[in-house]
Amino acid sequence: MTLLENRDQGYDSALKVIYPRTGGAHLVGVTGPPGTGKSTLISSLVTKYLDDGCAIGIVVVDPTSPVTGGSLLGDRIRMKRLFEERSVFIRSMASRGHPGGIARATRDVVRGMEAVGMEKIFIETVGAGQADTAIADVAQTNVLVTMPESGDTVQLMKAGILEIAHIFVLNKGDLDGADRMEILLKSLVDSGESTEGWTIPVVRTVATKDEGVDVLASSIDAHYEFLRDSGFLETVKRRRIEQEISESLIASLHEYAKEKMDHPAMSATIDRIVARREDPVSAAKRILRELGLQS
Numbered sequence: 001m002t003l004l005e006n007r008d009q010g011y012d013s014a015l016k017v018i019y020p021r022t023g024g025a026h027l028v029g030v031t032g033p034p035g036t037g038k039s040t041l042i043s044s045l046v047t048k049y050l051d052d053g054c055a056i057g058i059v060v061v062d063p064t065s066p067v068t069g070g071s072l073l074g075d076r077i078r079m080k081r082l083f084e085e086r087s088v089f090i091r092s093m094a095s096r097g098h099p100g101g102i103a104r105a106t107r108d109v110v111r112g113m114e115a116v117g118m119e120k121i122f123i124e125t126v127g128a129g130q131a132d133t134a135i136a137d138v139a140q141t142n143v144l145v146t147m148p149e150s151g152d153t154v155q156l157m158k159a160g161i162l163e164i165a166h167i168f169v170l171n172k173g174d175l176d177g178a179d180r181m182e183i184l185l186k187s188l189v190d191s192g193e194s195t196e197g198w199t200i201p202v203v204r205t206v207a208t209k210d211e212g213v214d215v216l217a218s219s220i221d222a223h224y225e226f227l228r229d230s231g232f233l234e235t236v237k238r239r240r241i242e243q244e245i246s247e248s249l250i251a252s253l254h255e256y257a258k259e260k261m262d263h264p265a266m267s268a269t270i271d272r273i274v275a276r277r278e279d280p281v282s283a284a285k286r287i288l289r290e291l292g293l294q295s
């Protein structure tokens with residue numbers, strides 16, 4: 001898992017070996033402002049799925065939120081204890097670095113989990129920035145968790161998280177203001193377009209008491225069924241593979257360009273350009289021609 005996450009030496013051959021065993025799990029993103037109860041909700045959901053005989057993976061991306069003050073360790077210890085001796089694989093990762101990088105690492109960690117047989121994989125992110133939007137793109141079903149009086153909802157709208165959510169959860173339904181927030185969320189759903197014929201449900205939960213969690217699990221499963229039946233799952237998978245090949249190509253070409261620049265022969269080319277006997281764009285095209293990439 002570490003090798004996959006960091007792309008350490010041996011990554012290429014490891015990916016080649018595991019790849020045929022990947023692509024079969026349902027990937028569920030759980031996003032929302034700090035402290036809304038994402039981890040508690042996931043724990044409750046996972047307990048339910050385990051009872052149904054499902055093998056589960058959990059990926060927690062940078063749970064160090066300013067509100068709960070770095071619950072990474074607490075979360076992990078609590079979850080580990082909860083799921084001792086059960087088929088759960090838990091992995092935490094820090095989201096330092098650029099958005100694309102963390103999404104890529106998440107994608108590969110998820111693949112590792114799929115390869116060892118995890119059937120449902122939950123990916124928890126705080127949902128505050130670009131990185132979270134990129135990670136949400138790794139999942140197939142995105143659950144947005146809010147709570148009463150959470151002013152952060154506006155923040156999420158700005159971050160574009162609302163647009164990628166398939167299920168809205170109002171957690172902490174036991175707190176004051178829950179009724180008002182429920183109305184607000186429902187109006188948000190009504191005013192928005194549902195994606196490709198899916199109507200976004202608003203599910204009210206009390207994660208600490210497992211209330212509403214059955215309904216949430218049903219909504220998650222229903223969305224997966226919707227994706228499969230509509231053929232949209234296949235479309236999404238193809239689109240993401242396309243994007244991944246393209247990213248990979250660009251990275252390789254970038255590598256190639258760097259090597260080329262360091263090559264001694266390049267200084268002759270640069271001399272020519274400095275002397276205005278060739279221009280940089282023509283030089284680049286000539287190099288591509290040499291590679292057989294441009295006619």
Ligand SMILES: Nc1nc2c(ncn2[C@@H]2O[C@H](COP(=O)(O)OP(=O)(O)OP(=O)(O)O)[C@@H](O)[C@H]2O)c(=O)[nH]1
Pocket residue numbers: 033034035036037038039040041063064065068069071126171172173174175205206207208209
């Ligand atoms: N009253 C109430 N408290 C809840 C509920 N669900 C979670 N909590 C509490 O809210 C706090 C935060 O819960 P977490 O599950 O750690 O929230 P989180 O969204 O994972 O937090 P970060 O990962 O730090 O963003 C904990 O003290 C939970 O016990 C709920 O339904 N009702």
Ligand SMILES: [Mg+2]
Pocket residue numbers: 038039040063071075124
């Ligand atoms: Mg958490």
